[in-house]
Amino acid sequence: MTRRRTMRYTVTVGAVALGVCLFGYLGWETTVPSANAAGGVVSERTGTAPDRYVYYPGTEELGAEEIRLIALGTGMPAARRGQAATCWLVELGNGDKFLFDIGTGANANLSALMIPFDFTKKVFLTHLHTDHWGDLPGLWAGGWTSGRTAPLEIWGPSGATKEMGTAYAVEHFLKAYNWDRMTRLANLASAPGKITVHEFDYTAENEIVYQENGVTIRSFPAIHAGDGAVSFALEWKGMKLVIGGDSMPNTWYRKYATNADVAIHEAFMTPELLVEFYNQSPTTALGVGTYVHTAPQAFGKIMSEVKPKLAIAYHFFNEAGTHDIMLEAIRETYDGPLSLAEDMLVWNITKDGITERTAVSPEDAWGVKGPNPPPDPDRTVPDQLSEEMLAGRWDVSEVMAEMIQEFKAKHGLQ
Numbered sequence: 360m361t362r363r364r365t366m367r368y369t370v371t372v373g374a375v376a377l378g379v380c381l382f383g384y385l386g387w388e389t390t391v392p393s394a395n396a397a398g399g400v401v402s403e404r405t406g407t408a409p410d411r412y413v414y415y416p417g418t419e420e421l422g423a424e425e426i427r428l429i430a431l432g433t434g435m436p437a438a439r440r441g442q443a444a445t446c447w448l449v450e451l452g453n454g455d456k457f458l459f460d461i462g463t464g465a466n467a468n469l470s471a472l473m474i475p476f477d478f479t480k481k482v483f484l485t486h487l488h489t490d491h492w493g494d495l496p497g498l499w500a501g502g503w504t505s506g507r508t509a510p511l512e513i514w515g516p517s518g519a520t521k522e523m524g525t526a527y528a529v530e531h532f533l534k535a536y537n538w539d540r541m542t543r544l545a546n547l548a549s550a551p552g553k554i555t556v557h558e559f560d561y562t563a564e565n566e567i568v569y570q571e572n573g574v575t576i577r578s579f580p581a582i583h584a585g586d587g588a589v590s591f592a593l594e595w596k597g598m599k600l601v602i603g604g605d606s607m608p609n610t611w612y613r614k615y616a617t618n619a620d621v622a623i624h625e626a627f628m629t630p631e632l633l634v635e636f637y638n639q640s641p642t643t644a645l646g647v648g649t650y651v652h653t654a655p656q657a658f659g660k661i662m663s664e665v666k667p668k669l670a671i672a673y674h675f676f677n678e679a680g681t682h683d684i685m686l687e688a689i690r691e692t693y694d695g696p697l698s699l700a701e702d703m704l705v706w707n708i709t710k711d712g713i714t715e716r717t718a719v720s721p722e723d724a725w726g727v728k729g730p731n732p733p734p735d736p737d738r739t740v741p742d743q744l745s746e747e748m749l750a751g752r753w754d755v756s757e758v759m760a761e762m763i764q765e766f767k768a769k770h771g772l773q
C-alpha cells in the first residue's frame with residue numbers, strides 16, 4: 360500500500376465517516392496515520408519495516424485454505440500503460456491458478472508476477488469484447504515462446520449463433536494468426552501453441568462449467584450488449600468469489616452473488632466522466648453508461664442487496680480525477696466494504712477475513728522456469744522459408760561458428 364494510496368483512503372473514507380469500519384475490516388487499524396503509511400513503525404536502526412501494505416510476487420506461500428486474488432486489468436478498452444483492461448488472477452492454496460478474462464494489456468501485468476507459464480494455462484472468458492480477451496495473443500504466443508509445455512485451455516460461453524460463440528472465436532483467432540502459428544510450428548514445440556476450448560451454454564443458470572481438485576466454477580448469464588456474456592462464481596473450501604462479467608444489473612447476479620466472500624462487478628464511469636475524459640458523445644455515454652453497463656449508483660444498489668464480505672468495483676479508469684467521483688456515486692447506495700480496483704491490487708481471502716495490498720513488481724520481469732523442462736521443437740510443419748527466399752541468404756556463419764560450437768558443447772547438442 361503506497362503512501363499516496365493510504366492517504367487517499369484516509370481522506371475519502373474518513374470523509375464519509377466509514378474509516379473505522381472499512382479499515383478495521385481490511386485489517387488496518389482505524390485510519391492510518393501518515394507516519395505509518397509505508398508500513399508500521401521501525402523501532403530500531405537495524406529494524407525492518409513491516410510489509411503489510413505490499414505484496415512481493417513469488418515470496419508468499421498461500422495457506423491451505425487461503426485464496427489470493429490479483430487484479431491484472433481493471434480499466435477500459437482503450438487500455439493505457441497505467442491500467443490494462445480486464446483480467447483477474449485467482450490463486451488457491453492447493454496450487455490451482457485461474458485467469459478470468461485476459462483483456463488488452465493484461466499480459467504484461469501477469470508477467471510481472473513471475474509465474475511459470477505452465478501454471479497460467481486455464482482461462483475463463485466472460486465475453487468476447489477485446490477488453491476481456493484482447494491480450495490472448497500475448498498469453499498464447501508469449502507462453503509458447505517462453506517455457507509453456509502444454510496447450511492453453513479456454514472456458515467461454517456460447518453465443519446466440521455458432522458464429523458468436525467462444526469456440527468460433529478461438530478457431531478464427533488461430534486462423535487470423537495463421538502466419539504466426541505456422542512459422543512458430545516450424546521452429547518450436549507444437550503442444551503449447553494449441554488451444555483447447557470448453558464452450559458452455561451462455562444461458563446456463565448457475566451450472567457447473569468446471570469441477571476439479573475441489574474447485575467448482577459455475578456460470579450464469581450477464582446482460583451486456585448482446586447474448587453470450589456471463590458471470591462466474593468460484594467455490595472452494597466453503598468460500599465463494601464471484602467474477603461479474605460486463606452487465607447491466609441483473610437478477611442472476613443478485614441471486615448467485617449473495618453472501619459471496621468477494622463480489623466483483625463492473626462500475627462503469629458516469630456518463631459525465633465518459634463525456635469529459637473518454638471522448639464519448641452525450642448520447643453514446645448515456646447509453647453505454649446506463650444500459651450496456653452498470654452505473655456506479657446501480658453498482659451500489661447491487662452490492663447493498665448482495666452484501667458480500669468485500670465488493671470490488673472495476674471497469675473505470677481509477678485515478679485522482681475519477682476516484683472520488685466514483686466513490687461518492689457508489690456511496691449514494693452502498694455503505695459496505697468496498698475496493699475500487701486498480702491494477703496490481705492483491706486481496707488475500709480466508710474465512711477469517713480479507714486483506715488488501717498492492718503488488719510491488721518489476722518493470723522488467725523475465726519468464727520464470729517451471730518444473731517442466733522447456734520442450735524441444737517437434738517441427739510439425741516444414742520450414743516456412745522457400746528456396747526462393749533462402750537463395751538471398753548472406754552466409755555469415757563464420758562469425759558465429761565459435762559461439763555455436765561452444766553452445767553445442769555446453770548443452771550436448773550435435
Ligand SMILES: [Zn+2]
Nearest residue numbers: 486488583605
Ligand atoms: Zn464488454
Ligand SMILES: [Zn+2]
Nearest residue numbers: 488490491605
Ligand atoms: Zn468490458
